[in-house]
Amino acid sequence: MQQEGLLLVISGPSGAGKGTVCKALLQEVKDLRYSVSVTTRKPRAGEQHGVNYFFTSVEEFEEMIKxxxxxxxxxxxxxxxxxxxxxxxxxxxxxxxxxxxxxVNGAKQIFKNFPNGVFIFLLPPSMEELCNRIYKRGTETKDIIEKRLAAAQGEIEQLENYNYVVLNDEVENAVNKIKAIIIAEKCKVNRNKVLKEEYLK
Structure with a gap:
């Protein structure tokens, strides 16, 4: 019998490299899909329904909540x-x-609805490096950068709510660690109850 897939929830402060790590994982891990979000905002140039987002109306979204x-x-x-x-x-x-x-707020909601997920927190090598990464973007004012750094500290304090923590010192290292987490999770006894049944038939 086919084993069910995993829901991998990746969180981390802005500048931790979540997008880069997720993109690399999608290229390297077979049968891994990116969760497409649903939104009420209008599509931007080049965005496709069902690929970048599921685009919907406010009324339809509120119906989904209900x-x-x-x-x-x-x-x-x-x-x-x-x-x-x-x-x-x-x-x-x-x-x-x-x-x-x-x-982290979205992850909390998911944990309530899907506690069997695999919750991974991605950390930058240091707060200093996080600061450098955000500054290098050159897209935000000093005020916004300071707010982001303060928010990052608050998010890091919620580490204990996650199953795993991965240090993103190098993208390749972070990807290899998450691949190892996927293998370990798929070997857990509670995800393989059907194997025991098959062997004891």
């Missing part, structure tokens, strides 16, 4: 963003793993 069709959701400025439950569950049941890059 019908418990989201693993997590948030309202950012005037737009809703969320993780569709059906997409994640159907993909996992097909035997594929799903990776979800999300903040």
């Amino acid at each position: 019908n418990d069709q989201l693993l997590e959701w948030a309202k950012v400025y005037d737009n809703y963003y969320g993780t569709p439950k059906d997409f994640v569950i159907e993909t996992i049941k097909s035997g594929q793993d799903v990776i979800l890059e999300i903040d």
Whole structure:
């Protein structure tokens, strides 16, 4: 019988390299899918429905909230963003793993709805390096950078809510550690109960 896939939840402060690590994982790990979020914001140039986001109306999104069709959701400025439950569950049941890059508040919601997920916190090598990475972007004012760094400290304090912590000193190292986590999780007894049944038939 086919083993169900995993839901990998990746969190970490802004500048920790979550997007880079997730992109590398998707290229290296077979049967790993990126969780496509649903949003009420308008598509930007080049974005495709079902690839970048599932684009929907405010009314439809609020209906999804009411019908418990989201693993997590948030309202950012005037737009809703969320993780569709059906997409994640159907993909996992097909035997594929799903990776979800999300903040600590979204991860808390997911844990309530999907405690069997694998929660990984990605850390930058140091706060100094995190500061350098954010400054190098050159896209934010000093004020915003200071707010991001303060937020990062608050997020790091929530490390104990996660199953694993991975230091992103080098992308290749971080990817290898997450690949090892995937292998270990798939060998857990509680994910392989059917094996015992098969052997004892």
